[in-house]
Every structure is written in structure tokens, then in C-alpha cells.
Amino acid sequence: MLIITTLSTPLLYRFLGASAFGEYAFLLSVFAIYMIFVSSGITDGVRKFLAEDRAAANWSEHVVGFYFRLAVVLAVVGALLLVGAAQFGIVGLTFGDELTIYFYALAALVITAQFRDYARKTLMGFGLERYSEPLKVLDKVGFVVVAIPLVYVGYGVMGALAGHLFASILVAAVGLVLVHRRISLSCVFSRPTARFPRKQMLTFNSMSIVLVFLLMSLYHIDIVMLQRFAESSAVGNYRAALTLAEFLWFVPLALQTVYVHSTSELWSNNRYRKITDLASRTTRYTFLLTAVMAVGLAALADVAVPIYFGAEAEPAITPLLLLLPGALGFALARPILAVSQGNGTLRYPIAATGAAAAINVALNAVLIPRYGMHGAAVATSVGYGTMFAFHCWSARLVGFDPLADARFGRVILTTLLAAVPIVALTTALPGPWLALAVVPPVGFVIFLAFALLVGALDPTEPFEILAAFPDPIGSRADSIHSRLEARLSGDTTRNWLQILLFVGGLSLLVSGLALGLLDASF
Incomplete structure (x- = not known):
């Protein structure tokens, strides 16, 4: 996925131009925030509860069927709300008439993306990462194969959205077939017993929605606010800087992906010492690997950005340097958050993420109107960085210590010494x-x-x-x-x-x- 993203992003930037790339980034940010309320509770819930080792009869079938029915209802309602917002002028009034047409494409994407993510997370809940992770690659490949040619021949932002639509349909179809091979999807029509923990699942869903909303606001609120106060070209260059800074996350993202459901089993068996050992060593390894990438990216920023995105993207160099410290902090917070999610007690992770998100929004509101994309970079970097501190506090309250074997001082010393040569x-x-x-x-x-x-x-x-x-x-x-x-x-x-x-x-x-x-x- 990293290789495909590395190759395709500069092509999209060049073919769309900084301004259209900014509009495209803005639309994806709005869509990502919207999909939190449509799918996040479902995707987190299905992989957590499938991973739990429960003795209830037909437990897996009932979990799959329960979340599938919920996914259908929320996808249809979510798509209709977007169509209504575009049809009755709400989108035009809020974001501008020129963006209204794109929201019809986003409405279709709501349905396809819902079942793409449901299928993938269901496979993860069964421990079938050998299927779920290649589907992510298939999604990227499907997007690139359709989007890049369409954008190149002049279909612009709509061509890029068409690529996302095609890829999500393909992945949803393949993923649901793989789920059906493990458990027949006829379980959608079976009703679980009265003892089935619907209330617990819905409570977890609602808490997951709050957590993911706060988390995604850290990713996207800067893009949305910058679109309001700056030109689309500035948004495009800022998105380019974010893209490079987010390369630091590919290992933490992989760990976060598997730790939610893999640590759920450890929590259910009360293996607290194993969880602490896993989390603290992960923190140390993540810090080491991410720090060396950050140092290298900072050292090469002046030469890498113009070569990668083109001369038009040179304004992205300074925001990139400002974003790197915060991106490093966020990289450390990701696996810690996933281990906390595996416990199922979300009030502390929500409080930690909420505190970082509030700092992020407040700083963006203060700095963007005055300093533009540089203000957004500073605000976002501070918001990202505070995630690590807050989630270390949250982890201790949940019941594990992510710093037990982190060797924090030694890793910092390593980074400072290595940065010089x-x-x-x-x-x-x-x-x-x-x-x-x-x-x-x-x-x-x-x-x-x-x-x-x-x-x-x-x-x-x-x-x-x-x-x-x-x-x-x-x-x-x-x-x-x-x-x-x-x-x-x-x-x-x-x-x-x-x-x-x-x-x-x-x-x-x-x-x-x-x-x-x-x-x-x-």
C-alpha cells in the first residue's frame, strides 16, 4: 500500500494541479468525518466481538448477522441524507455550489465503502488477515487503475472519486464472498436469542463512534478549516505535506490494525503482564523506527518535495518540517490506543483523544486565519504530539504501562546523536x-x-x-x-x-x- 500510494499521489497532484488536488483532499476529509457515524461503530464492533472467545452457541453467526443488518440500515440512511443535502441546497450553502455535484458521487460511495469496510473488518475478527490485508492492496490498485487514467484525460476530481467507487465495489464483492466461505451470510436472516448482548454491542458502537470522531477530527479538521480561510492551492500544498508526514505511520498503522482484536483475547484471559510487555516494547520499537524516518525526511525535505510533487509543491516544505514532530508523537500513540480499545473500556481513551482534539481545534481556529497553512501545521503538530502524552495517562488507567520497557531517554538520545551525521x-x-x-x-x-x-x-x-x-x-x-x-x-x-x-x-x-x-x- 505504501508503494502504491508513493507512486500514485504525485501523479494525482500533477494531473489535478494544486487547486483541484486541494478540492479532492477537502472532499475526502468531509467524507471521512461523515463515514464515522455510518460505519465506525460497525467495523470496530464486528472485529472486537468476533475475536472474543465466547462459549455462546452460534456466537460468530449472530455477531456477523447483527452487524450486517446494522450496516445495511446505516448505509442506506447515510446515502439518502447526502443526496437530500445536495438536492435541497444545503451542500451549496455550506461548501459552495461548485462542490454540490461531487456529493452525489459521495452518496454512492457511502454504500459501497460501508460493505467494503464491513467485509474487511469481519475477516480481521476471524483472524484472517491473510485475506483482509490483501484486500486493502486490491482497494488501492483498483483506485489507481481507474482514477489515474480518468484524471489524466480530464475528468478531474470526479474521475478520482470514480476510482474510489470502483475500488470499493470490487473489494466489497470479493470480501463478502470470503466471509461467506467462512460463515454463510444466510445468518443475516437468523435472530439471536434474548441473551445475545445487543445492549453491550450498541454501547460499544456508540462509544467507538465518539472515539473515532475525535480521532478523525485530528486528521481532517485542519483541511476543512483551511479550505474555509485559504485558497484551494494552499489546501493542496498542505495536503501534500501531510501525505509525506503520514508516511511515518505505516508501521504504527499496521500494529494498530491488528492490536484491537488480538489484544481483546489477552484482555479476556486477564494476561495483564503480557499486555504491558507487548505495549511497552511496541512503543520502543515504534519510536526507534519512526524517529529515524523523521530525521531522514527532515534532512531530505528540501530535495525530496520538489522531486516528488514537482516545483509547484515547494511551499509544502515548511509545513512538512512543522508537522514531523507531531507525526512522531501520533505514531507512538496509535498502538497504545489500539491496546486500550482491545480492553473495551473506552471512556479513558475517549477522554485522552478528546483532550488532544480540543487542543487541535482551538489552535487551528486561532492560527489558520492568521498564518494559513503554516498555522495549520503548527496546530496539528501540537495536537498530534499531545496524543502520546494523554494516551500514556489513559493506558495506566485502563490497566497497562506502555512505558515499562520503552527506554524513552535512550531513544531520544539515539535520535539526537544520529541526527548530526x-x-x-x-x-x-x-x-x-x-x-x-x-x-x-x-x-x-x-x-x-x-x-x-x-x-x-x-x-x-x-x-x-x-x-x-x-x-x-x-x-x-x-x-x-x-x-x-x-x-x-x-x-x-x-x-x-x-x-x-x-x-x-x-x-x-x-x-x-x-x-x-x-x-x-x-
């Missing part, structure tokens, strides 16, 4: 294409060396992670991990390793400073 290397290289080719791999090695040096990462941990991969990678990594564990069991060996890593890390830092000074002298 990475930025110096970027400055010293003569051309933009050479910098794009050299800095990411070399920067990763530099960062990894400092992580091992300061103890943010144990020497055996990379191989422990790789051991979970399919063969031949998994078996070889497991063998290396076992040998390293045996050799590093003594304190003396560990001390000598730390000394060697310190010398190597100091050499990297001095080399980076020398490169920077050498470049400055020229």
Missing part, C-alpha cells in the same frame, strides 16, 4: 538524486549503531524480531539470535561490546561533524 551527510552530498539514494540506507545504519551504543536496542533484539519472519529469514535469524544470547550472557562480554559500540558511535559523530564543516568551508 545524517544531516551533515545530506548537506555534504553534491546532488539531490545522490542524496536520496545514499542518505536513507546509510542513515539507517548510523541510527542503528547509536541505538545499540546507548542501549535503546539490545544486540539480540533485531534478530529476535527477524526470527518471527518466514523461512529462510526466520530460521537463520533465530540461529544467530541463539548464538548471540549465549555469547552475551556474561557481563564482561557485554561491557566490551558497549566499549566497541561507543568507539564506533563516536567515530560516526566525529565523521558527521567533519563532513558538515568541510561542506560549510566550500
Whole structure:
């Protein structure tokens, strides 16, 4: 998905232009907020309750049927409301007459997107990620195959929306067939017993809607408010900056996707120590990986943005730099939020997300009218960043500690030490294409060396992670991990390793400073 998005987004930006790309981004933001009330309670609910190990008769069939019926009702009502808003002039009065025609396309997309997401999340609830995750890729491919040609030949924003419509129909059809192979969809017509926990499910649905609404406001309220106070070209460039900043989230998003239903089983079995260990190690790994990506993206921003989006997107460089600190904080909050959702007690995650969302809205309202997209970037970055702090507080109230093995100070020190040679290397290289080719791999090695040096990462941990991969990678990594564990069991060996890593890390830092000074002298 990351590869497809990386290739397709600059094409859309170039073919649509900054102004039309801004309108397209605005429409998707409005649609995403609207779909919260149509689908979020259903998609979160079906994957949570299917993942729970309950002894009730025909539990899975009743959960699938209950949420399918609810999905039909909400999709039809949601689509009719959008058609009515467009037909009776509410859309034109609120957003402008030129956008009204697009809302008819969004109304059709409400229905198709509802069943696309229902099918995918049902498969996830059954633990069938081997089907649900390729469907996400199919959705992206279907969109690109239809949208890019239509936009290129001149259909503009409507062509892009047609791509979304085609892709969601395709994924919904394939996904429902896969669900039917696991459990017959005839269960839609069966009625569960009186003991079926409808009230609990509807309560979870309503709480999920509130949580997702607050969460999605962090993604989209800046786009909606910026459209109100700035030109569409500014919205397009700001959306371009957000697109690059959101690349930091691809690993946290993957973790968030699976942690809701996978930790539901741990919570139901009262495995609190396992949950804390999982959450804290995830926080540390997420911080390490996201931090090195943020440092690299910041160092390469001046050369990457014009190459990626074109010269028209150069105004997006400063908003991108302003967004990166907050995007890093939001990346850390995502897996923590998912573990809290798996518990099913949503009042603390809602309070944490609500506090961050309120800060985000308030700052956007103050800064956008005066500073435009730069104000939006600052406001959104602060809102994103506070998510991590608030959700650490929420996690402790829910019953786990995401910082138990996070080694926060060591990770921060790793980031600061590695940033110096990475930025110096970027400055010293003569051309933009050479910098794009050299800095990411070399920067990763530099960062990894400092992580091992300061103890943010144990020497055996990379191989422990790789051991979970399919063969031949998994078996070889497991063998290396076992040998390293045996050799590093003594304190003396560990001390000598730390000394060697310190010398190597100091050499990297001095080399980076020398490169920077050498470049400055020229």
C-alpha cells in the first residue's frame, strides 16, 4: 500500500494541479468525518466481538448477522441524507455550489465503502488477515487503475472519486464472498436469542463512534478549516505535506490494525503482564523506527518535495518540517490506543483523544486565519504530539504501562546523536538524486549503531524480531539470535561490546561533524 500510494499521489497532484488536488483532499476529509457515524461503530464492533472467545452457541453467526443488518440500515440512511443535502441546497450553502455535484458521487460511495469496510473488518475478527490485508492492496490498485487514467484525460476530481467507487465495489464483492466461505451470510436472516448482548454491542458502537470522531477530527479538521480561510492551492500544498508526514505511520498503522482484536483475547484471559510487555516494547520499537524516518525526511525535505510533487509543491516544505514532530508523537500513540480499545473500556481513551482534539481545534481556529497553512501545521503538530502524552495517562488507567520497557531517554538520545551525521551527510552530498539514494540506507545504519551504543536496542533484539519472519529469514535469524544470547550472557562480554559500540558511535559523530564543516568551508 505504501508503494502504491508513493507512486500514485504525485501523479494525482500533477494531473489535478494544486487547486483541484486541494478540492479532492477537502472532499475526502468531509467524507471521512461523515463515514464515522455510518460505519465506525460497525467495523470496530464486528472485529472486537468476533475475536472474543465466547462459549455462546452460534456466537460468530449472530455477531456477523447483527452487524450486517446494522450496516445495511446505516448505509442506506447515510446515502439518502447526502443526496437530500445536495438536492435541497444545503451542500451549496455550506461548501459552495461548485462542490454540490461531487456529493452525489459521495452518496454512492457511502454504500459501497460501508460493505467494503464491513467485509474487511469481519475477516480481521476471524483472524484472517491473510485475506483482509490483501484486500486493502486490491482497494488501492483498483483506485489507481481507474482514477489515474480518468484524471489524466480530464475528468478531474470526479474521475478520482470514480476510482474510489470502483475500488470499493470490487473489494466489497470479493470480501463478502470470503466471509461467506467462512460463515454463510444466510445468518443475516437468523435472530439471536434474548441473551445475545445487543445492549453491550450498541454501547460499544456508540462509544467507538465518539472515539473515532475525535480521532478523525485530528486528521481532517485542519483541511476543512483551511479550505474555509485559504485558497484551494494552499489546501493542496498542505495536503501534500501531510501525505509525506503520514508516511511515518505505516508501521504504527499496521500494529494498530491488528492490536484491537488480538489484544481483546489477552484482555479476556486477564494476561495483564503480557499486555504491558507487548505495549511497552511496541512503543520502543515504534519510536526507534519512526524517529529515524523523521530525521531522514527532515534532512531530505528540501530535495525530496520538489522531486516528488514537482516545483509547484515547494511551499509544502515548511509545513512538512512543522508537522514531523507531531507525526512522531501520533505514531507512538496509535498502538497504545489500539491496546486500550482491545480492553473495551473506552471512556479513558475517549477522554485522552478528546483532550488532544480540543487542543487541535482551538489552535487551528486561532492560527489558520492568521498564518494559513503554516498555522495549520503548527496546530496539528501540537495536537498530534499531545496524543502520546494523554494516551500514556489513559493506558495506566485502563490497566497497562506502555512505558515499562520503552527506554524513552535512550531513544531520544539515539535520535539526537544520529541526527548530526545524517544531516551533515545530506548537506555534504553534491546532488539531490545522490542524496536520496545514499542518505536513507546509510542513515539507517548510523541510527542503528547509536541505538545499540546507548542501549535503546539490545544486540539480540533485531534478530529476535527477524526470527518471527518466514523461512529462510526466520530460521537463520533465530540461529544467530541463539548464538548471540549465549555469547552475551556474561557481563564482561557485554561491557566490551558497549566499549566497541561507543568507539564506533563516536567515530560516526566525529565523521558527521567533519563532513558538515568541510561542506560549510566550500
